Amino acid sequence: MKQGLSLRVSQHLALTPQLQQSIRLLQLSTLELSQEVDQMLDDNPFLELSEDQAEREDFGVAQADTPVSEGDRDAEFAASPMPDMGSATVTSTTSDEDNAPLGGDEGIDWDGDGSTEMSPDDGEWGVDAKARSNNLNGDEDKDATELARTQESLQAFLHRQALGLRLGAEDSAALRFLIESLNDDGYLEESLEDLARTLNPADEEEQDELVHHFSVALGLLHSLEPVGVGARGLAECLCLQVKALLQDVELDWDDREVLDVALRICQQPMELLARRDIKRLVQLGVGSDALVREAIAAIARLEPKPGRRFVDVERNIVVPDVLVLQVPNTNKAAQAKFRVMLNPDVMPRLKVHDIYANVLRNHRGGKDSASHAALQQRLQEARWFIKNIQQRFDTILRVSTAIVERQKSFFTHGELAMRPLVLREIADELGLHESTISRVTTAKYMATPFGTFELKYFFGSGLGTESGGNASSTAVRALIKQFISAESAKKPLSDNQISEMLKEQGIECARRTVAKYREGLKIAPASLRKAL
Known part of the structure; x- marks a missing residue:
């Protein structure tokens, strides 16, 4: 075999520990970020919480609109799980050492752009944020999480x-x-x-x-409260509740007769009750047609899940990352303006421990150079962690601001005015990759005048209209919900009728699409919505 030399041009991208940490922090939820901060505070002695107010770092929001370099966009593209990587060869040099815990000393090099001069004063980040507290100073200071923890199981x-x-x-x-x-x-x-x-x-x-x-x-x-607890199935649970109602001595004869029929219905197969098959129940001798209808209505008022109200509500608490407030406008004819701001309660105020950093700075070149280098690396790690936390919130704020600008009609008129929006539109506007927008909008929430929504809620596909434009799928769902809420209880709207009503509004929506949206809204079909 003849040996020779050849040249080959290729692109290689190394995902540094700093970039890996930045990407990972970006996709964490508020709760996961809080746990990550607590873990980092335990692992890194150079990192601490601060109650003092200090200047923001130079790489903060002031530089948020700086054009993204080609290298950064390639880095985002390399971190994306998307299979289409283009014609160029992109290699990620992520090894086992790179995947080690970020608080460790081995295998991680925190040199590079994060030099010791990156933050000369080692100040903390988070100007408007409040310091952490245990919220136990008084009842007026307790948040929803603390109140949820006090709920009896x-x-x-x-x-x-x-x-x-x-x-x-x-x-x-x-x-x-x-x-x-x-x-x-x-x-x-x-x-x-x-x-x-x-x-x-x-x-x-x-x-x-x-x-x-x-x-x-x-x-x-x-025999204990709530009635129905300890049942082995839905039928037994309903029977226990009906029997408890029958024990009321003040119950009149007509109500008692209805409850007797309800008890017999609960002893039949549950499929008949679920389908509200009145004809079959009458054939089984449960009762007359009128009594069966009244009994089914009485059963519908029972509680199928006796332990529902005791379930820990903490799992349902959502703390918004972004707040959207309407700016008062004296000119009523002018378009409404909104202010987008980060929620200060979810922004950790971190800083480098000044005493430890000064001691390390004053003992350079000592006898134990290896220990000094390891400590210097931990100091640099703390600084990069603060920078990446700040960059995370800055990116969330930029994306949220762009969403509010695109969906201003929603913040003025509600979900019926939602516009079609895809990730690519926000990515192109901010000069970021779609995968970055996807990470930012996942498990991040925005508090609006109409409620708290996940950022992904503001993105939706479009349905064609007669005018040639597009209507947001979110707005179509809201319109379907509005149609059903205004329907007659005796003659509920079928999916086909709703489809025709949408066409009258100029929106092309097939019956199957209406059924899919209705099921997504957890609305029963017309046959089950019909009043007895």
Whole structure:
């Protein structure tokens, strides 16, 4: 084989630890970012929270409109999971060392643009942000999260009721076990035999004794509030609630007759009730047509999930990253103006520990140069973390501002005025890659005059109109919801009728598309919306 030399031109892009961290922080939600900050504060001694107000860094919002360099756009493109990478060869030099925890010292080089002169005063970032507090200074300072943590769980509520029962040690233990075996909806998913088998899988006699104690405890559990708790299925849950209503001594004869029919309906297959098959229920001898209709209406007022109100509401709390406020305008004829700002409560105020940084700066060139280099790397890591946090919020603010400008009609008139919008439009306007816009708009929320929405909510495809324009799919969903809310209860609108009504509005929307949007809105079909 003949040896020779050849030249080849190719492009190579190395994802530095700084860039990897910046991309990762950008896609984190507010809760995940808070956990990341806490972890970084524990790992890096040069990083601390600050309560003092200081100047923003030079790489902040003031430079947000600086044109993006070709190298940065290539870096975003390389980090994107999109398969179309173009004709050029782009190689990511991400090794196992690069994927190590960012708080570690091994395998990460924080040199480069983040020199020690990057932030001479090592000031903190976050001018308007409040310092962290535990929100326990008074009731007026408690936020929604703290209030959610004080909510009593279903198990605690049941255990408190069980204390008022005079039970033996074995029955009390069995009742406690059943209470702890309930799911979030208040149902007992496992059978009593399976529960007994998990406690003593070998001895059958002891299993039978455990099942007996569980049966007694289950009867006691069914007598506790909320009514229906401990049911093994929806049918039993509804039956327990109907029986509890029948125990009311002040109930008149007509209502009692309706509840008797309701109890018989709940004892039939649930498919008949779900389909509201009145004809079949009458054929089964449940009751007359009128009574069956009244009974189904009574069942609809019951609670199918007794533990629903005890579910921890903290999981449903959304803290907005961006606030949109309408600017007061004296000229009523002028177009409304809106102010877009970051939520100061979610912006961590971080700074480099001045004492540690000064000590390290004054002991350069000591005997232990290896230790000094390692500490210098941790200091640089802290500075880059502050920079990447700031860059994350600056990018969120830029994207949010662009969204508000594009969807100004929504902030004035509501979701019916939403315009079609795709990621590429915002990416082209800001000079960023679509993958970056996708990361920014995922799990980030905006508080608006009409409620709090995820940033992705403002993006939607367009449907053709008679005028040749496009109507946002979000606006079409809102229009469908409006049509259904105004329909007659006795003659609900079918999907085909809604499609025709949209065509009258100049929007081309097929029946199947209407059905898809209706299901996405969790609205039942016309047959189930019809009043009995």
